[in-house]
Amino acid sequence: MRIIPILAVTAALFTAGCVDEMVSDLSVANSATISHTDHKLTTAEQVKIQSGMASYLNTPVVVSGLDASYRLQDGLITVCGYATGGGPQSIFAAHLVGGQFQPVRIPGKGQDPARIAAVRQYCQANNIRI
Structure with missing residues (x-):
């Protein structure tokens, strides 16, 4: 039973890192001017x-x-x-x-x-x- 909270915290940390990476990719893509x-x-x-x-x-x-x-x-x-x-x-x-x-x-x-x-x-x- 104690393993579930540990897995939940680990998954949350992993997901947070992915979101930051995706946001930085979007900001780079949005900074380009479409001509x-x-x-x-x-x-x-x-x-x-x-x-x-x-x-x-x-x-x-x-x-x-x-x-x-x-x-x-x-x-x-x-x-x-x-x-x-x-x-x-x-x-x-x-x-x-x-x-x-x-x-x-x-x-x-x-x-x-x-x-x-x-x-x-x-x-x-x-x-x-x-």
Whole structure:
């Protein structure tokens, strides 16, 4: 019978330590400023991206792996994905501004490792993991 109070005190101490840890994790998470939110592309936006990439590359393309974010500060929609057309698949980044497609011009071509790294970094800065 004396073991039950000892177990209760031990459990209370253990739980108190866990709560403090959880509170500190929440305060760290709440201190970060949210700048972007996920954006689900509409069919019309996907068509704009498809035709915009074809026009930009001046060749028929197929886009895939599209992901987008919405910047809370000004409503800018950033899109990242892959384009295939007339060559190997390439990663790209673009914006939809007023419903119009605007590619992000990052130096390099196609599969250039430095260009791929720069596009990935740009996408990650806009809260897109690709």
